[in-house]
Amino acid sequence: MKSLVEVVVSNNSYNTDRLFTYEVGDDQKESIRLGQRVLVPFGRGNKPVQAYVFKILGQKDTDFKVKKIIEIADYDPILTKKQLDMVEWMRENYICTYMDCINAICPKGIGLENYKVAVLKNTPKDPLSEKEEIIVGEIQKSGSASIEKLTGKFGSAKKIISALEKKDVIEIVWEYKKLENKKYVETVRLCIDYEDIDINIERLKKQRAHKQAEAVEFLRYNDECIKSDLKQITGASQATIKSLLQKGIVEIQKEEYYREPDQQDIEESDIALNDEQKAAVRHIGKGFSEGFSKPIVLHGVTGSGKTQVYIEAIEKAVSLGKECIMLVPEIALTPQTVSRFKARFGEGIAVIHSGLSAGEKYDQWRKMKKGHANVCIGARSAIFSPFENIGIIIIDEFHESSYKSEMSPKYDTIELSKIMCNMHGAGLVLGSATPSVKEYYMCKTGEYDIIRLEKRANNKLPPKIELIDMKREIDSGNRGIFSRRFLKLLGDALERKEQAMIFLNRRGYSNFVYCAECGFVLKCKRCDISMTYHKDIGGVKCHYCGHKEKMPQACPECGENALETGGMGTQRVVDEIKNMYPQSHILRMDRDTTSRKGAHSHIIQKFRRKEADILIGTQMISKGHDFPDVTFVGVVSADATLNYPDYKSSEKTFQLITQVSGRAGRASLPGVVALQAHDTTHYSIQHAKDYDYEGFYDKEIRLRKTFGYEPFGNILSIVVSGRNKSSVMNNIYKIHEGMTYVLAKKGFEDFSFIMGPSECPMAFINMKHRWQMVIRDSGIDIEFLKKIVRFVCITKRSKIIDEDVNVSIDINPSSIM
DNA sequence: AGCACGCCGACT
DNA sequence: GTCGGCGTGCTC
Numbered sequence: 012m013k014s015l016v017e018v019v020v021s022n023n024s025y026n027t028d029r030l031f032t033y034e035v036g037d038d039q040k041e042s043i044r045l046g047q048r049v050l051v052p053f054g055r056g057n058k059p060v061q062a063y064v065f066k067i068l069g070q071k072d073t074d075f076k077v078k079k080i081i082e083i084a085d086y087d088p089i090l091t092k093k094q095l096d097m098v099e100w101m102r103e104n105y106i107c108t109y110m111d112c113i114n115a116i117c118p119k120g121i122g123l124e125n126y127k128v129a130v131l132k133n134t135p136k137d138p139l140s141e142k143e144e145i146i147v148g149e150i151q152k153s154g155s156a157s158i159e160k161l162t163g164k165f166g167s168a169k170k171i172i173s174a175l176e177k178k179d180v181i182e183i184v185w186e187y188k189k190l191e192n193k194k195y196v197e198t199v200r201l202c203i204d205y206e207d208i209d210i211n212i213e214r215l216k217k218q219r220a221h222k223q224a225e226a227v228e229f230l231r232y233n234d235e236c237i238k239s240d241l242k243q244i245t246g247a248s249q250a251t252i253k254s255l256l257q258k259g260i261v262e263i264q265k266e267e268y269y270r271e272p273d274q275q276d277i278e279e280s281d282i283a284l285n286d287e288q289k290a291a292v293r294h295i296g297k298g299f300s301e302g303f304s305k306p307i308v309l310h311g312v313t314g315s316g317k318t319q320v321y322i323e324a325i326e327k328a329v330s331l332g333k334e335c336i337m338l339v340p341e342i343a344l345t346p347q348t349v350s351r352f353k354a355r356f357g358e359g360i361a362v363i364h365s366g367l368s369a370g371e372k373y374d375q376w377r378k379m380k381k382g383h384a385n386v387c388i389g390a391r392s393a394i395f396s397p398f399e400n401i402g403i404i405i406i407d408e409f410h411e412s413s414y415k416s417e418m419s420p421k422y423d424t425i426e427l428s429k430i431m432c433n434m435h436g437a438g439l440v441l442g443s444a445t446p447s448v449k450e451y452y453m454c455k456t457g458e459y460d461i462i463r464l465e466k467r468a469n470n471k472l473p474p475k476i477e478l479i480d481m482k483r484e485i486d487s488g489n490r491g492i493f494s495r496r497f498l499k500l501l502g503d504a505l506e507r508k509e510q511a512m513i514f515l516n517r518r519g520y521s522n523f524v525y526c527a528e529c530g531f532v533l534k535c536k537r538c539d540i541s542m543t544y545h546k547d548i549g550g551v552k553c554h555y556c557g558h559k560e561k562m563p564q565a566c567p568e569c570g571e572n573a574l575e576t577g578g579m580g581t582q583r584v585v586d587e588i589k590n591m592y593p594q595s596h597i598l599r600m601d602r603d604t605t606s607r608k609g610a611h612s613h614i615i616q617k618f619r620r621k622e623a624d625i626l627i628g629t630q631m632i633s634k635g636h637d638f639p640d641v642t643f644v645g646v647v648s649a650d651a652t653l654n655y656p657d658y659k660s661s662e663k664t665f666q667l668i669t670q671v672s673g674r675a676g677r678a679s680l681p682g683v684v685a686l687q688a689h690d691t692t693h694y695s696i697q698h699a700k701d702y703d704y705e706g707f708y709d710k711e712i713r714l715r716k717t718f719g720y721e722p723f724g725n726i727l728s729i730v731v732s733g734r735n736k737s738s739v740m741n742n743i744y745k746i747h748e749g750m751t752y753v754l755a756k757k758g759f760e761d762f763s764f765i766m767g768p769s770e771c772p773m774a775f776i777n778m779k780h781r782w783q784m785v786i787r788d789s790g791i792d793i794e795f796l797k798k799i800v801r802f803v804c805i806t807k808r809s810k811i812i813d814e815d816v817n818v819s820i821d822i823n824p825s826s827i828m
Numbered sequence: 829a830g831c832a833c834g835c836c837g838a839c840t
Numbered sequence: 841g842t843c844g845g846c847g848t849g850c851t852c
Contacts, residue, residue: 020851024829031852054851055832077852809849 012070014040015077018062019109020053025808028108030065034079043067043080046088046095050081050187059125059187063113064088065095087380089117091397093434100430105420106801106820112420116395118376119369125187128155129172132182139180142171150181158183197238199252201230202262211260222251227260238263284323285470288316291462292323295440299331299402303438306429308454311464312473312702313444313673318348319468321405322355324440329356329385333402333437337388338424340411340634341365347637348407349388356386361396363389391416391424394431401435404428408634410447410666412659412825421821425450444673445666445704448711449722467677474644474675474682476668476700480691481648492579492587497645497685501588504643505595505624509680511643513588513627514671516652518601519543519580524551526566528573533563539775544576545603546586556777584627584647592625600628633670639678644671649688649696656772657826658720661695665707668699721823725793727786727800728824730771733816736780742816743768743782749803749811764789772828779817785827797822 017030033051035043043049045064053060059081090098090113098112105112129150139147150156158172175181203211208231215224226247230236238252255261284292295307311317325335339348341364353360361375361384378384380397387396391414394404406414406428414424425441432439441450441459454461467473477496484494493501504511523541524533533542535553542551542560550561565572581601589597598614605611611631618626619638626632626641646668653664668686676682688696698707716723731743747768754762764787771781788796803811804818812818 015852018852022829022851024851026849027829027851029852033852051852054830056830058830073852075852 012072013077015068015071015073016043016049016064016080017066017068018049018051018064019113020051021061021063021110021113022053023108023110025108025805028110028805031062032068032073032075032077033062034077036079039080039083042083042086044088045092046090047086048084048089050084052078052081052185057185059185063090063109065098091399093399093431094395094397096434097395097427097430101420101422101427104797105422105822106797106805107420108805115392115416115418115420115422118373125185127158127183128186129158129161129175129181129183130155131180133179135178135180137178139175140171143175143180146171146175147180155186157186197263198235199230199238199261199263200235201227201260203260205231220251220254222247223255223260226251226255230261284319285316285466285468287464287466288320288323288468291320291464292327294460294462295320295324295403295438296327298438299327302436303432305458305460306432306439306441306453307460307462308446308450309440309442309462309464310446310451310704311442311444312467313670314467314469314471314473314677315444315464316468317407317442317464318351320464321407321440321442322351324403324405324438325386326355328402329359331402333400334379334385334396334398335387335402336393336396336398336404336428336431337386338391338393338404338406338414338428339388340408340413341390352386352388358383359385361387361389363387363393363396365390394424394427398435401431401437403438403440404432405440405442407442409441409450410443410445410662411634412663415825419819421819421824423823445669448662448708448715451708452712452722469678471676471679471681473702474642474672474684476672476684476686476702478691478696478700479685479687481687481689492584492647493645494685494687497687498591500643500683500685501625501645502592504683505592507642509642510618510621510623510638510640511625511645512632512638512641512671512674513584513625513645513647514629514632515579515581515584515627515647516629516667517578517580518582518603518629519552519554520546520582520586521576522578522580524562524574524576526568526571526573527575528571529566529569531566531568533567533574536560537776537778538773540773543580546582547603555773579647581627581629588625588627595625596623597625597627598623600626600631602629602631605631630667633667633674636674637677638674640680641675641677642680642682644675644682644684646671646684646686649686649699650690650693653690653693653695655826655828657828658715658718659825661693661711661714664693665695665699665711668696669702669704672699719787719789725788726823726827727788727793727796728783728821728827729786729800729804730781730783730819730821731816732776732779732781732819734778734780735815738813738815739780739782740768742812742818743784745811746803746818747784749807750799753799753802759791761790764791783827 014035015032016035017032020027020031043064045067047064049062049064050059051062052058061084094116098109098116101112102109131147131150146161149161161172176183208227212224212227215227226245229245242248252261256263291309309317309320321337325337328335337352349362361379363372363375376397379387387393406425409425416422428439431437450459453459479494479496481494489495501511521544524544525531533551534540535542535556535558537556537558538553540553540555542553544562545552550559552559563574566574581599585597585599598618600614604614615636617623621640649668652667653660672684675684686700694710695707715721729746731739731746733739751762765784767784768782771783774781786796800820804820
């Protein structure tokens with residue numbers, strides 16, 4: 012009988028994606044716990060690897076040999092018990108490995124470095140060669156030497172080392188080093204009595220230790236000074252402080268320090284709630300006393316003050332001693348929300364988003380883990396906050412596609428939130444002005460609760476939306492980007508010294524470059540995508556792989572000097588507006604102008620301070636920002652996103668128009684929206700124009716039902732990608748074959764629910780060919796389907812699929828391009 | 829993944 | 841006869 016545990020071993024191999032049994036040593040029995048990180052010998056070479064304790068089996072016997080845990084890596088479990096359950100669930104449902112899930116949940120920066128070292132074993136029986144002597148000497152110097160260093164130092168070390176090993180002179184063993192990315196702040200303080208300070212200073216001066224005397228002088232009035240500050244202010248060096256330390260004059264204290272990512276200006280804004288908001292807070296609050304039975308959708312028009320409702324609900328949870336998670340689409344985009352939360356909850360806030368470095372993320376994680384933060388605000392990965400007792404999870408703008416992960420595991424944050432809430436007995440609030448059709452359907456069927464906020468918080472009417480038919484504009488001779496009405500409304504706003512926003516969901520200057528002579532279109536060398544012209548850099552860029560090139564002088568195909576640009580992007584809009592309104596100050600916000608850290612909030616701040624009249628941008632300008640002086644919003648091409656071969660494109664268009672329109676007239680001034688479109692008859696544009704969510708929903712849900720899309724059915728996509736096209740094709744067919752083989756064995760004859768294999772609509776991206784299979788769950792149980800996909804693509808992966816391709820599995824993908 | 833084992837060709 | 845090339849398969 013041995014004391015046994017089951018662990019998940021940390022390596023990214025599909026072949027080791029299962030639980031392994033290890034023995035717990037007698038000295039470890041006391042401290043072993045679920046979710047802990049341990050170090051285990053693994054494989055034939057007994058290489059030490061990290062592992063995570065998933066099950067504690069207790070006293071058991073096994074019919075196979077077990078190894079012993081080397082050590083417990085950290086006393087406090089990295090994963091909570093609930094997170095372990097979450098890992099199991101994700102692995103099962105998103106068809107991925109244990110480690111895919113653990114990597115998504117755990118912060119980076121707690122790692123392990125492995126290396127082989129040579130140590131001396133026996134004194135040699137026979138005399139050694141000259142080279143062997145050198146190596147042995149090197150090992151002797153410090154008792155052990157890493158193989159890597161030895162081979163780096165001496166070219167032929169590898170051969171000699173193995174010869175020495177064979178002679179039993181040395182032994183190769185594994186060593187490891189724990190990598191910890193903690194930041195400490197060191198504070199210096201005097202540890203002599205106040206009365207003795209002068210005596211000490213005198214003594215130091217006599218010793219001609221002026222720098223030290225100066226430092227002591229400074230500390231007399233500034234006790235507990237941060238070491239780096241002390242150095243900077245008094246000019247003291249490391250040596251100065253060290254000798255003071257040795258003389259026993261000062262002491263240094265190490266404290267854990269949490270890097271605080273962005274020190275935003277914190278603005279206090281305590282707004283009194285209106286009746287609707289109060290009712291919403293009451294409704295949510297009821298859950299804390301009566302229990303939360305179902306998710307709550309908070310459907311509030313833009314500007315209805317949803318954030319204030321969130322704050323009140325979180326306040327309530329905090330006062331009950333519970334923890335809260337507040338999810339936002341992309342935190343870098345909503346600094347205002349963060350600062351409002353910071354104003355209300357102060358130090359107890361942890362902030363997680365993609366702009367943070369690994370170290371900063373780790374710090375925020377520890378802050379929560381240690382209970383120094385009880386509210387986490389962040390992008391989708393904040394759902395993995397290591398809280399033990401969650402009271403409420405809020406997802407703001409929950410319809411946003413950024414809540415679906417792009418990387419394996421391709422999780423759906425809303426789905427995970429539901430599971431988390433069930434485990435913690437917490438409430439789930441989904442807020443949006445434009446709920447996704449799927450979730451709204453759940454409200455209709457009664458699976459979700461719904462609260463409506465129909466009034467804008469300031470009681471203002473929403474801005475009037477004017478729909479402008481660009482076809483008619485062309486017919487009447489205007490071939491420009493902007494209609495006359497658009498320019499009139501923009502000009503009016505500028506004349507009144509108010510601000511304007513212009514939205515176009517495409518960056519760059521123009522989205523394709525073509526030859527007027529032969530019709531050739533410039534495409535990316537790495538992708539099968541047309542290049543976008545960027546006037547500011549005088550070159551073309553590929554928006555899929557980031558590849559940049561100079562703009563060619565002549566057509567690469569026919570050699571004629573006839574290259575022209577077509578289509579438009581934000582840069583061209585800026586150019587044209589600048590031409591028409593030379594006096595106006597224009598800011599552009601898109602991925603090109605915000606790539607630098609902090610550039611995003613810089614632009615926002617500038618526009619808020621009214622240092623510019625017009626803000627031109629993409630998606631980024633559409634959400635969350637509150638600019639009180641914006642009275643005009645222009646949408647250059649409302650139907651641009653409508654023609655994608657994607658079943659969600661209508662929904663996305665409706666949402667985008669509604670969100671953008673909501674930017675106008677948020678304060679006392681009335682707003683107006685100019686909506687330009689070539690196809691003005693489309694239902695998503697028509698309903699968006701009238702703020703008619705219900706009308707849009709009715710139409711959309713009928714279409715979804717007809718075609719069996721969400722929420723009436725599920726889609727599972729398998730994409731194989733790789734550099735070698737024939738290998739990609741070969742492998743997707745092997746997966747297809749593997750699946751149909753298993754299905755046939757289970758009695759299936761009709762495989763019409765599997766579409767493809769076929770080339771992806773975007774068939775070549777970043778030097779990789781892409782082929783896909785799209786599977787619908789009509790006539791087959793989705794859980795059964797997942798099991799088969801797992802068997803073929805994960806369990807039997809190395810038997811079926813070649814090494815040179817990547818397989819990506821996505822359940823209900825947000826797009827099948 | 830990463831390592832050991834093992835089977836084969838090129839060399840002392 | 842032996843060294844080391846990489847193909848194969850296993851990891852508690």
